[in-house]
Amino acid sequence: MSLSIGALARQAGVAIDTVRYYERKGLLAPAGRLASGYRRYGIEEIKQLRFIRRAKALGFSLDDIRELLAVSAERDVARVRRAAQHKLGEIEQRIAELEGIRVGLRALIDECPGHGHADACPILNALSKEPDV
Amino acid sequence: MSLSIGALARQAGVAIDTVRYYERKGLLAPAGRLASGYRRYGIEEIKQLRFIRRAKALGFSLDDIRELLAVSAERDVARVRRAAQHKLGEIEQRIAELEGIRVGLRALIDECPGHGHADACPILNALSKEPDV
DNA sequence: CTTGACTCTGGACCTAGGTGCAGGGTGCAA
DNA sequence: TTGCACCCTGCACCTAGGTCCAGAGTCAAG
Incomplete structure (x- = not known):
């Protein structure tokens, strides 16, 4: 076939x-x-x-996958496992970054009354104020 | 100056x-x-x-930011807050996706002995086996 | 006046992972 | 034989967010 x-x-x-x-x-x-x-x-x-x-x-990129295919053709279980662990680390790092952003954004939203003066809006203030990030 | x-x-x-x-x-x-x-x-x-x-x-894109600048120039606090909430939703969704991937990958790694037959490697099996995702 | 640092424009190039198209050839059924 | 679906190649294009370059003009210090 x-x-x-x-x-x-x-x-x-x-x-x-x-x-x-x-x-x-x-x-x-x-x-x-x-x-x-x-x-x-x-x-x-x-x-x-x-x-x-x-x-x-x-979450593997095409480059990762080409590697993975080569390694799996060699039937090298240890390397496959290491690749998976490496990718897991990357994903956990990305999650941690996004968590940080989430917490920051959530705090600003919770503080913002959603009305009134723009000068009192913590979201705009956080974005505009002097101290450098 | x-x-x-x-x-x-x-x-x-x-x-x-x-x-x-x-x-x-x-x-x-x-x-x-x-x-x-x-x-x-x-x-x-x-x-x-x-x-x-x-x-x-x-986490705002440049398009988002152009909007945000326009809205903040109008001093429209309610819209700024809505934009922040919308972005928060996107970020939470992305975190949830990555969490799903993390859990799946972690389970495979934990099951994989890291040696022995490729046929017994849960990582390769999960990637190769028939049932469609 | 010269030298070196700075700035201007327009456009090409980069990553990742494809998508779309033109202009042509092929396979098969009625 | 016609007609339609399918396939071929090579290349351009897409998003996002820039980066880099050539070739030309400008600014300021010494």
């Missing part, structure tokens, strides 16, 4: 252009071709595209 | 190109000019650039 690029894209839930883009970026090996030049795919490529989708959903 | 673009950029802690970029984008009004064409700035612009920096640090 073999698939056209359109059929593959449908099966994997991505756009045709995305499949070609991933090939250019090295996330998919160059596809086999018919005499006409049409790409042909098998079951493996569906799996690989789904792998890519799931890894993206976990 | 008046400032060249370079002096302004130093005072505000941004790059010269960024000042011109903000002018193009409508975050700064077109500067006054000397006969030579050189831009001249006053104290107001330092404050405004610092306002922009702080708002960016709170």
